[in-house]
Amino acid sequence: MLDLKFIRANVELVNQAICNKNEKADLGIILALDDKRRKLQFDFDQLKAKQNQVSQEIAQLKKNKQDASELINQMGAVAEQIKQINTDLSEVEKELESALLFIPNVPHASVPVGKDESFNRYVREWGTKAEFDFTPLEHLDIASQNNLLDMPRGTKVTGSGFPVYTGMGAALERSLINFMLTFHVQKHGYEEIAVPFIVNRKTMTGTGQLPKLENDMYHIEEEDFWLIPTAEVPITNIYADEILPLNKLPIKMVGYTPCFRREAGSYGKETKGLQRVHQFNKVEMVRFVHPDDSYTILEEMVNNAEAILKALGLHYRVIELCTADLSFASAKTYDLEVWAPGAGRYLEVSSVSNFEDFQARRAGIRFRDNDGKVKFVHTLNGSGLATPRTMIALLETYQQADGSIRIPDTLRPWIDLTI
């Protein structure tokens, strides 16, 4: 959510941002509502002040055993007015609030402006594409040769896009999660956290998934709960509606959760095997930082995510997203794309974003600065990493001529190869 005062003072800038993000939102309505709100607030305050004052007088009269009925009669009308204005005011506030929730975050000035992904900016790459003296297979074939996955049975028990990992496949999946969590804790100083996989509406709104992405998520009607699409949601909202002491910042947490995404409308679009699934595992890094530091830390987090790919010896490239590719809440995002030799494509395995104070304002996450003022923190998060495409790259990169897979050294301590 953007600051109303900021919108008021930067209408052009915000409109441009909406346009660059390929979003649709009407600032005119918001400004009109804001105007209306302030007028109503003013009237309300005036009448309330009068009511408070006269109520004192009434109390005084009654204390002195004098007649107050005239004043009481007078105030009946005032009370009516107050009630009416209050109703109008709540109505306007509600409309304003919900309109505001549809305004996207403003991209950082350094973000390339562009109308589609072709405007994304290549930043750097690490390693080289693996070469083979045979034709490399795709992950599904490798998985089937080694009994690592059972997609049909996943479809049977739930539906398409719900993978079943079997035997060594399941062990490999588990080892990846374990390795990544421990790596971030030990090498990067993150605090490990385990959070609920189901959250309420307020939490889903706090990080910006609701109200806009309602149809992309799994909903539990009975309690109005939602299955999380990323650990970012529960972890970021941990400190919702709190004022953190300055010395608690920066906070850096890492957690593993499954992620649930309906992926509505993406059928047939690169959905083969593990490429795009409805449930997958992800290790997520989340930081709460002082506004002055957030862009330094964004770079640091990209490095943190890269470190995992380096440790696994997987070739990847770093991409800076253009405005159109930025998510609703993000001000700046880097994607990490890993090379999958079998598929012959780069696959997105991590997205690292700075949300500045956008999520903090929605969720009410603040801190007290050195000057004694209460301010919003900046929140950032990044995958470190999502497992399915990491697994694809792993299988395809480390496949052998005989059809087996060589487990990279880094993962060996985390997996029992004797079974």
Next chain:
RNA sequence: GGAGAGGUGGCCGAGUUGGCUGAAGGCGUGCGCCUGCUAAGCGUAUGUAGGUCAAAAGCCUACCGAGGGUUCGAAUCCCUCCCUCUCCGCCA
């Protein structure tokens, strides 16, 4: 799921015959004074948000779990919901 108790400021804790209570008192914290140091002591300050203002100060308004109601006026009365604790039932 059933029965009972309760939700007040950073924390503890008064206030429930409705009326100078944004809220006593205590703790904590900031600043100042005092004393070799520390401790103690003394003084003083210490919520958030909205509005007004160029800004600050000041002033006004809201907020005692959330939302509604009664009333001239509600932390205090009524209703609904949420949460916490204790006991019972059920279950990993």
